[in-house]
Amino acid sequence: xxxxxxxxxxxxxxxxxxxxxxxxxxxxxxxxxxxxxxxxxxxxxxxxxxxxxxxxxxxxxxxxxxxxxxxxxxxxxxxxxxxxxxxxxxxxxxxxxxxxxxxxxxxxxxxxxxxxxxxxxxxxxxxxxxxxxxxxxxxxxxxxxxxxxxxxxxxxxxxxxxxxxxxxxxxxxxxxxxxxxxxxxxxxxxxxxxxxxxxxxxxxxxxxxxxxxxxxxxxxxxxxxxxxxxxxxxxxxxxxxxxxxxxxxxxxxxxxxxxxxxxxxxxxxxxxxxxxxxxxxxxxxxxxxxxxxxxxxxxxxxxxxxxxxxxxxxxxxxxxxxxxxxxxxxxxxxxxxx
Numbered sequence: 001x002x003x004x005x006x007x008x009x010x011x012x013x014x015x016x017x018x019x020x021x022x023x024x025x026x027x028x029x030x031x032x033x034x035x036x037x038x039x040x041x042x043x044x045x046x047x048x049x050x051x052x053x054x055x056x057x058x059x060x061x062x063x064x065x066x067x068x069x070x071x072x073x074x075x076x077x078x079x080x081x082x083x084x085x086x087x088x089x090x091x092x093x094x095x096x097x098x099x100x101x102x103x104x105x106x107x108x109x110x111x112x113x114x115x116x117x118x119x120x121x122x123x124x125x126x127x128x129x130x131x132x133x134x135x136x137x138x139x140x141x142x143x144x145x146x147x148x149x150x151x152x153x154x155x156x157x158x159x160x161x162x163x164x165x166x167x168x169x170x171x172x173x174x175x176x177x178x179x180x181x182x183x184x185x186x187x188x189x190x191x192x193x194x195x196x197x198x199x200x201x202x203x204x205x206x207x208x209x210x211x212x213x214x215x216x217x218x219x220x221x222x223x224x225x226x227x228x229x230x231x232x233x234x235x236x237x238x239x240x241x242x243x244x245x246x247x248x249x250x251x252x253x254x255x256x257x258x259x260x261x262x263x264x265x266x267x268x269x270x271x272x273x274x275x276x277x278x279x280x281x282x283x284x285x286x287x288x289x290x291x292x293x294x295x296x297x298x299x300x301x302x303x304x305x306x307x308x309x310x311x312x313x314x315x316x317x318x319x320x321x322x323x324x325x326x327x328x329x330x331x332x333x334x335x336x337x338x
Contacts (some may be wrong), residue, residue: 005040006074006104006178011066011096013046013088013115014053016081019164020109021060024077027171030187031179038179044069046083046092046115055081067095073103075174080110080130080163093119105174107159109167116158117141125155130163168193218243219257226266230273230293234266266293271307274300278316285312 008028010021021043031038043063045052051061076099078084096119100106108116113129114137116122123143128150138146147153152161152170161170168191176184214220225242226234239262240250251262258265270292277288285297294300304312 003072005038007040007042008075009042009044009073011044011076011078012052013083015055015083016052016079017110017164018054018058020080020167023165023168024171027168027175027187030190066092073099075105076103078108078112078115080112084111084114088115088118105157109161110163113137113160117144122158125158126153128153128160128162214257216253216257219253226269230270231291236262267303271303278312
């Protein structure tokens, strides 16, 4: 049985990441019904005392210890931070397991997944966390299925997210479940979020990821250079010239740094660039093909299908910005409004 207003309870182990809490809280505090907040927000501390502390030392005082919480919880969200990665008390884990049996949704933001995973509730389930902590989560809890890429994952009533700002994406998705897409779209605009990202979108750019692991100084700027020259003819000779190497040396060093062929790598960056244009809806498919270096729309479609398993049109429908029609659809009603 649903209770109103639905209680969103943030479970916090100090020290925590401020945006992991404040981002989702900002989303949930905006919707109203009949002039009153639609959701009721609570901060539950894993420790005694009426406050929680951020990684940077900021104190949030309107908290209560988890076992002092009274009444039903609609959605329990474990917040990430240094405290979440540490060992939790057996009493807390028992409380979460008991609460989860009659809580509609159980979620985690970033490393908050460590808290929920410690209860055993995520065994056999797909789980997301910040990409930097995926290996640690997998090594500590071998029964769960950690996925590195998604922004957030829903597995039955359990939700988990990637790092930091991904909590905002999850909160918008939960509001959409409760109040509908128009309300969530209007909320995103209210918060000046230009794109509502579905959970299956990648956590971070391939371009940025590749820059992190490059050891050869001559190759370090290559991803940025290629991204700025995608419409050019980018064969081995062109790439080698960009980094002042002979083609033979370049091919050997490239394989060592990127573990793929130059042709496959360039095609992947072109598809990634096409994704951004499709999300922004800023040009036609033919124009996107031209500016990202594909011969035509057909070549773009083939590469896109090969890399993402969806067509450009399907990708845009799933990941594109809300169109103007949403602004008309998202008119508030007396039952749920912003």
